[in-house]
Amino acid sequence: MSEDEKTPARQIITDYAQAHFRYFRTADGTVYAQRNGHPVARPIRSQGTTGSHRQELMVGLFRDGIGVFNGTAMKEALDLIEALALTEDVQPVHIRVAPGYDGATWLDLGRSDGQSVRIHPTGWDIRTPDPREVCWRRTQLTGELPLPAKDTNGKGIDLLMRLCNFATAETECLAIAWLIGCLGPSVPVPAPFLTGPQGAGKSTGGRMLVRIIEGMTGDLRRAPKDEENLIAAVAAGWVTALDNLSHMTPDLSDAMCCIVTGAENVKRALFTDGDVFRVGYRRPLLLTGIDVGVIRPDLAERLLPLRLERPKVRRTEDELWAEYAEALPVILGSLLDLTVKVRAAEAETPTDLRMADFAHLCAQLDAATGLGALAAYRASLDDLNDDVIEGDLLAQTVLKHAAGIEPGTEQRMTSAEWLHCLTGLYTGEDFRPLPKGWPTTGKVLSDRLKRLQPTLAARGVLVDWGRTNTARYIEIARPSTAPVPPEQEAAF
Structure with missing residues (x-):
């Protein structure tokens, strides 16, 4: 055969690839490859040394006796495949949890054979999903989960609670509600913040909760130093767990708010002038630490404090994790059983809470089990409001001033007048110095009050903004139906 009659290498690769793989694109234009009949999809542009589509294509060509091809032929073939x-x-790809047909959801077990859990309205089962229904995306953060046990009769939940050191029954039911929320692909859940004294097992408890969803390779991480690295870690996994937080910068606090409720980041594509790529993310987040200092009000509404206590009997790490690994299939099976039961329960959605989806989930959990999760969630938010007030002298000053307002009445002043009034109330007759961070202008005061508005409203103090013909004003009011309790008034 002459050189002109030989089939070009790029054509051989293209024909083989189209015969053995399905190619599709996502909404952002990324092209993925999916082996026929297998639910795991890989981006064709990935240059990773482990698990990339380029690598599996080369291995397939070699094992099927077609040959070994140089990089130029492979690049030309993949360029053509991508264009086609x-x-x-368009089809989306998912990490760990995905929506399915007929109201079902899927949980990726991270197995090489593609077996996953399908959670449907009448139960759950283990099967390999149809590739056109669910496409899994795997990363190095995707650990393998054991096959969950059937017919556990709820004993897995009891095993988990015995292994963890939760301080109260209310904390336990909030942890269960969070785990159920992690199995929902579209339900934003607040971030559990595991707190307690030194030696309470906060890191161990965090790992136990994370590994129910992420497998035994799931672990806690140190908080990244910048938002870009945090977003990269979040986008590559499902549950992100940050360990031993002792301080929370405003930028990190804002990033965590975005992670919990969802956001999108747009960056310039590498080696291009005008191309960009989009990274959308909304993920379950878990935090541990003794104290993170002052909590900003917007983050407080997205946190779920879980308090732990020091265990009375200590165990070795090997003994503890060996028991946990043995119990994990039963724990996962019980969690799936409870998830099906909770999703089938009917309950009204509380309309007064920021995380309404999670509040509805707590109400469903109560309807299914009677645990009292919604009341525990409300109590946890009240505790967080107290933390915000205790860490913010401006909030304390506003509450002190509001205590002198008659219920059912309001006061209106410009921002500059409010600044003068509140500053004078704080400094008092002895003219004590103003603390660092105290507002210096009316505009700064107005912005601070906007952040504090939900926290103050929870204490019966309403802040609103308006305009007259001559100027803007800020209104502080005490509704007659919600007076400020004396125990909530700030003491100076």
């Missing part, structure tokens, strides 16, 4: 795939239908 851009004309195909």
Whole structure:
């Protein structure tokens, strides 16, 4: 055969690839490859040395006796495949949890054979999903989960609570509600913040909760130093767990708010002038630490404090984790059983809470089990409001001033007048110095009050903004139906 009659290498690779793989694109234009009949999809542009589509294509060509091809032929073939795939239908890819047909959701077990858990309205089962229903995306953060046990009769939940050191029954039911929320692909859940004295097992408890969803390789991480690295870690996994937080910068606090409720980041694509790529994320987040200092009000509404206590009997790490690994299939099975039961329960959605989806989940858990999760969630938010007030002298000053307002009445002043009034109330007759961070202008005061508005409203003090013909004003009022309790008034 002459050189002109030989089939080009790029054509051989392209024909083989299209015969053995399905190619499609996501909404952001990324092209993925999916082996026929297998639910795991890999981006064709990935240059990773482990698990990339380029690598599996090379291995397939070699094992099937077709040959070994140079990098130029492989690049040309993948360029053509990518161009063809851009004309195909759009399908999303998912990490760990995905929506399915007929109201079902899927949990990726991280297994090489693609077996996953399908949670449907009448139960759950283990099967390999149809690739056109669910496409799993795997990263190095995707650990393998054991096959969950059937017919556990709820004993897995009891095993988990015995292994953890939760201080109260209310804390236990909030932890259970969070785990159920992690199995929902579209339910934003507040971030558990595991607190307690030294030696309470906060890191161990955090690992136990995370590994129910992420497998035994799941672990806690130190908080990244910048938002970009945090977003990269969040986008590559499902549950992100940050360990031993002792301080929370405003930037980190804002980033955590975005992670919990969802956001999108747009960055310039590498080696291009005008191309960009989008990274959307909304993930379950878990935190541990003794104290993180002052908590900002917007983050407080997205936290779920879980307090632990020091265990009375200490155990070795090997003994503890060996028992946990043995119990994990039963724990996961019990969690799936409870998830099905909770999703089938009917309950009204509380309309007064910021995280309404999670509040509804707590109400469903109460309807299914009678645990009292919603009341525990409300109590936890009250505790967090107290933390915000205790760490903010401006909030304390506003509450002290509001205590002198008659219920059912309001006061209106410009921001500059409010600044003068509140500053004078704080400094008092002895003219004590103002603390660091005290507002210096009316605009700064107005911005601070906007952040504190939900916290103050929870204490019966309403802050609102308006305008007259001559100037803008800030209104502080005490509704007659919600007076400020004396125990909530700030003491100076």
